[in-house]
Amino acid sequence: MLDSTSTILELLRSGDATAREVTEQALRAIGATQPSINAYTHVAYDAALNAAEAVDRDRKAGRPLPPLAGLPVAIKDVLCTADMPTTCSSNMLRNFTPPYDATIVANLKRAGAIVIGKTNMDEFAMGASTETSAMGLTRNPWDEDRTPGGSSGGAAAAVASGTVPLSIGTDTGGSIRQPAAFCGITGLKPTYGRCSRLGLVAFASSLDQAGPLGWSVEDVAIGLQAMAGYDPADSTSVDQEVPDLQSAVATDNLQGVRIGVLRDSIDQEGVAPSVRKAVSDAEKVFTDLGAEIVEVSLRHSPYWVPTYYVIAPCEASSNLSRFDGAHYGHRQSAQDADGAVDESLAKAEPLEAMYRASRAAGFGSEVKRRIMVGTYALSAGYYDAYYNQALKVRRLIRGDYDTAFESVDLLLGPVTPSPAFGLGENIDDPIAMYLCDLFTVGANLAGVPALSLPAGVDDEGLPVGIQLQAPVMQEAKLIAAGAGFQSKTEYHRLRPSGFIVS
Amino acid sequence: MASVAGAVADSYNAGFLGSPFSLSFTPIDMPTSTRLASDRYPVTVIIGLEVHAQLKTQTKLFCGCATQFGMPANTQVCPVCLGMPGALPVINREAIELSVRTGLALNCSIPPLTKWDRKQYFYPDLPKGYQISQFDLPICADGYLDITDPADPDSTRHIGIVRAHLEEDAGKSMHDESAGVSDTKIDLNRCGTPLLEIVSQPDLRSAAEAKEYLSELKLLLTHLAVSDCEMQEGSLRADANVNLHLDVDGKKVATPIVEVKNLNSFRNVQRAIDYEVERQLVAWEDSGETINDAPKRTFGWDDASERTFPQREKEESADYRYFPDPDLLPVRLPRDMIDEIRSSLGELPAVTRTRLQNQYGLKFYDADVIVNQGPAMIDYFETAASHSGDPKKTSSWIMQEVMRTIKERDVEIQSFPVPPNRLGELVHKIVDGKLDNARARDVFEYLLDHDENVDTALAALGIEAVGEDDLLELCRELLAANPQVVEDVQGGKQQAVGALIGKARAKNPNANPKAVRQTLLDLIAQA
Numbered sequence A: 001m002l003d004s005t006s007t008i009l010e011l012l013r014s015g016d017a018t019a020r021e022v023t024e025q026a027l028r029a030i031g032a033t034q035p036s037i038n039a040y041t042h043v044a045y046d047a048a049l050n051a052a053e054a055v056d057r058d059r060k061a062g063r064p065l066p067p068l069a070g071l072p073v074a075i076k077d078v079l080c081t082a083d084m085p086t087t088c089s090s091n092m093l094r095n096f097t098p099p100y101d102a103t104i105v106a107n108l109k110r111a112g113a114i115v116i117g118k119t120n121m122d123e124f125a126m127g128a129s130t131e132t133s134a135m136g137l138t139r140n141p142w143d144e145d146r147t148p149g150g151s152s153g154g155a156a157a158a159v160a161s162g163t164v165p166l167s168i169g170t171d172t173g174g175s176i177r178q179p180a181a182f183c184g185i186t187g188l189k190p191t192y193g194r195c196s197r198l199g200l201v202a203f204a205s206s207l208d209q210a211g212p213l214g215w216s217v218e219d220v221a222i223g224l225q226a227m228a229g230y231d232p233a234d235s236t237s238v239d240q241e242v243p244d245l246q247s248a249v250a251t252d253n254l255q256g257v258r259i260g261v262l263r264d265s266i267d268q269e270g271v272a273p274s275v276r277k278a279v280s281d282a283e284k285v286f287t288d289l290g291a292e293i294v295e296v297s298l299r300h301s302p303y304w305v306p307t308y309y310v311i312a313p314c315e316a317s318s319n320l321s322r323f324d325g326a327h328y329g330h331r332q333s334a335q336d337a338d339g340a341v342d343e344s345l346a347k348a349e350p351l352e353a354m355y356r357a358s359r360a361a362g363f364g365s366e367v368k369r370r371i372m373v374g375t376y377a378l379s380a381g382y383y384d385a386y387y388n389q390a391l392k393v394r395r396l397i398r399g400d401y402d403t404a405f406e407s408v409d410l411l412l413g414p415v416t417p418s419p420a421f422g423l424g425e426n427i428d429d430p431i432a433m434y435l436c437d438l439f440t441v442g443a444n445l446a447g448v449p450a451l452s453l454p455a456g457v458d459d460e461g462l463p464v465g466i467q468l469q470a471p472v473m474q475e476a477k478l479i480a481a482g483a484g485f486q487s488k489t490e491y492h493r494l495r496p497s498g499f500i501v502s
Numbered sequence B: 001m002a003s004v005a006g007a008v009a010d011s012y013n014a015g016f017l018g019s020p021f022s023l024s025f026t027p028i029d030m031p032t033s034t035r036l037a038s039d040r041y042p043v044t045v046i047i048g049l050e051v052h053a054q055l056k057t058q059t060k061l062f063c064g065c066a067t068q069f070g071m072p073a074n075t076q077v078c079p080v081c082l083g084m085p086g087a088l089p090v091i092n093r094e095a096i097e098l099s100v101r102t103g104l105a106l107n108c109s110i111p112p113l114t115k116w117d118r119k120q121y122f123y124p125d126l127p128k129g130y131q132i133s134q135f136d137l138p139i140c141a142d143g144y145l146d147i148t149d150p151a152d153p154d155s156t157r158h159i160g161i162v163r164a165h166l167e168e169d170a171g172k173s174m175h176d177e178s179a180g181v182s183d184t185k186i187d188l189n190r191c192g193t194p195l196l197e198i199v200s201q202p203d204l205r206s207a208a209e210a211k212e213y214l215s216e217l218k219l220l221l222t223h224l225a226v227s228d229c230e231m232q233e234g235s236l237r238a239d240a241n242v243n244l245h246l247d248v249d250g251k252k253v254a255t256p257i258v259e260v261k262n263l264n265s266f267r268n269v270q271r272a273i274d275y276e277v278e279r280q281l282v283a284w285e286d287s288g289e290t291i292n293d294a295p296k297r298t299f300g301w302d303d304a305s306e307r308t309f310p311q312r313e314k315e316e317s318a319d320y321r322y323f324p325d326p327d328l329l330p331v332r333l334p335r336d337m338i339d340e341i342r343s344s345l346g347e348l349p350a351v352t353r354t355r356l357q358n359q360y361g362l363k364f365y366d367a368d369v370i371v372n373q374g375p376a377m378i379d380y381f382e383t384a385a386s387h388s389g390d391p392k393k394t395s396s397w398i399m400q401e402v403m404r405t406i407k408e409r410d411v412e413i414q415s416f417p418v419p420p421n422r423l424g425e426l427v428h429k430i431v432d433g434k435l436d437n438a439r440a441r442d443v444f445e446y447l448l449d450h451d452e453n454v455d456t457a458l459a460a461l462g463i464e465a466v467g468e469d470d471l472l473e474l475c476r477e478l479l480a481a482n483p484q485v486v487e488d489v490q491g492g493k494q495q496a497v498g499a500l501i502g503k504a505r506a507k508n509p510n511a512n513p514k515a516v517r518q519t520l521l522d523l524i525a526q527a
């Protein structure tokens, strides 16, 4: 039951299940999986049950209920929640509870969703494996020796382990799509500006975008419908109506739709055969649905990762300046418990020593690495060679997408070069980790929406994903094509062994 | 805040510079003999001013918090101006309009697009770790302000404006160093308040010119209603860039530029510049150091010792790592919006000053005083003058009686108890010879407390014109009683009648002194 948003909503509406029963079941599932999977950083037992009971009372009293009334959802711990800690999986914010809800959290609550807890992530969303979390790593429900991907690894694992039917992640360079692919579920990164960023603790402001993860396209469409919309409090949010995404789900005819296959990326060295097969199988499915397949290439795709790894750290180095120990978050004195002063801080002024001690202790090494890279790239004398150059390349990358979308409606390609990798496999090799983003960062740099779909299984039984990308504000096209694909395939119905069926 | 006692220093926006955690003092000895340096070398003083004017918006630059001065610490704050995680800025349209207004009045060009940049440094009163400012596309660029040449009030000096850009203010750190402990308290009420930083060209040549520039700028900003310019409340602050060009045996030598930060009064701007001029001369005499050895230094001003002092600088402080703020979109400034603001500017103070001289024949000084009082005073003067028929007399009444009353009673000209048309009528009576100045002052005093027209006031005070026959009789009586005066006048001492004028007014306060004098002289001549 907890693996379908639409089923749960139907049961709740018909009265075959109460919100309290659904919530209790979710909490039980979390209790059963948390010790091994560790998808959550915080579980809101009491608040969730209280909210569920309120829904049940309203339903009993015959009051009109919002569309998601009683639906348990999990929220990535980078999104502000006024009634729960928001740690970004960092020691820096271990004890931080914001004074407000992120707009998308408020939207989901207004739609009746019950926030059941906060999910684990790479620290400040920097990583592709959820191993950089200060709250312990998250395991992949399909194989506990593997990572669930990242940075929204907790959000993907929360769905894949059957604790919630829907979770909300964020995607700066692939952080929704890659974990969705690794965990065999569906994940959607909306157009930049489709969902408000207010209350999303910024990693890279020009790239960050929140989106839903669930088993099916139908479920993520329900999630996106509830969370999306213009927010005047976010200057980068787009003032455009969200179309009816449910009607897009109903489409199973892709007659006249032109899909461009990104052959260059599929043929690239290091792409696993299972990934190549998933894409070519998908081409056949789409052809059967009436779509026309053509080949396209995005000329500057070899520059995606280098461009991304200049722009994102530059913005991060600035966004994370506020975590200095002065106002909130972790503060550390330069003195240890015995009053001894760290040698490297002995000569610093007290204020600077406090900054340095707090940031040294509060941030993990990947976060520090990106702050260092970004600070360097924005420094006098390097700005033009790095940041400014990256902005220029970013414009070219956007231009590639514009050109491609003049002749096709959608782009099809892989999400990741391989299925889920092992825990510890890449953690000491930042470059290998960064290459996880090879196929995903383009959508962030161009701001276009992208969908990750389960589309295969490798020899070891691990899920394999494919990615569809659409022009800006065209989520409905993605959803129609994705729903069509899932109407002809069963990959989104596969569950990890030991999946809790109720 | 009550606990903040002892040495409290405001370290506005100090950044790494002038970190109050290391407030170090290097007094400079200035033996009097070296003051003669300026006599030996022709010296040109080069000054540029950076003025921060707080814009009079209802709310802060990027959030909805109020900007009221003097509220309890940390009560006018929200997640945005506190820089909380996840908070996002939204630009205040009013701040844009006020900036464009100012820029147009300063003859600046307004670009079609302006954008926001982050200026990054760590400081506890800057909670985000960066200040949202404008780096390469300021909202106003390349203008000028003409000021009166303090050395010659008949000519003007043309002072270039490099740019004016919008930025958010930082909070306030208060350092308590009493009782041997160093304690810092932060008030973030001011954090996010909109500032327009107006940067002049180094076109100013003396402390007096700097003061004149500031006065004219303040007048313009208050006239445009874009800023209150209350220096004691910090809504107008100035940094002065000062150096000297020396002519040493025909060779031009420039001393290192010193930026004196955070000058919070006109007086301090002047004193800091004067001090710097002396100090730089001495320093150059001592060390021979020129601009090539040390391009720019940052100094503070210590009010108590009346000295500038070097603030400690760090290598990295110079690099603010500016980059475009990804949370904010560039702002488009459409032509028609700019045109609309331009057409709403009205007459600017410099133009009014000239017009008052040409149209009403006022002296420069009088026109300047009226204009400096702001648009409401200009209106008051013009209305009063149109009723009095004598603008010069009207202006002197305003300078003396009206301005004195404003000061004494602490009232605004907008709500002055004697409306301008009434003052005009009163002055008209003087011009017509119906009232003398002394009686007119009595009427004015009466009108201050009675909302009545001039004729009613005259009746209430029993003031009526004294008839010719009554005047003759009064004068005859006085002459009869004071034969000595008649003798003196006949002996050539005309001023002797003065003694009788006071006596005449004692008998009949309505008697016009001029008329009394003339009648007395006529009678003596006829005698």
Ligand SMILES: [Zn+2]
Binding pocket: B060, B063, B064, B065, B076, B077, B078, B079, B080, B081, B082, B192
């Ligand atoms: Zn605020």
